[in-house]
Amino acid sequence: KQEVTQIPAALSVPEGENLVLNCSFTDSAIYNLQWFRQDPGKGLTSLLLIQSSQREQTSGRLNASLDKSSGRSTLYIAASQPGDSATYLCAVRVQTGANNLFFGTGTRLTVIP
């Protein structure tokens, strides 16, 4: 069974710093990987989706990379802002159109003004 791990569980950084969140998964046979943001008591907002054939995706200050063979993905946040404070979840899908979306436990990010 696919297991998804996120390290660290929590991270505090001063405003303006660049940071990297890590996600690892045990089975490299994935269909795609998605990064989400969750604010306290709220649902999930999709940030970036990387297909298994891709190496990275970028959106604004966010850049996500995927190394499928080593079972790793990173989310890079440039010039962090207090509004970036949230829990970031990565999730991998193991086959197309199926319910096999496995979530990590998340990294809770706090950006200190």
Place this chain on the structure above:
Amino acid sequence: GAVVSQHPSRVICKSGTSVKIECRSLDFQATTMFWYRQFPKQSLMLMATSNEGSKATYEQGVEKDKFLINHASLTLSTLTVTSAHPEDSSFYICSAIGGLAETQYFGPGTRLLVL
């Protein structure tokens, strides 16, 4: 972009009552919808997968008679928590797959508190 809505956003009920939560895909057709449960400071746990016009597929350990799922159309799925108990208090999130990239979109969640 694609939007998934949930109603209600919050519900408080007495133990033993039933609660229905609606999940709608607002601007796309979703042949598959998912229901997740999230306890405080934990990640999302898949409860069941709902396909339009067919019975839902439940994950191991989820009671299908307690959590009734109906996916009557390509834009609506409902989750009914029957005879709710305090231990059912949780954050319930629905999700739907749509679009060419098969991105999974999530609803804003429903917080259930059973007294």
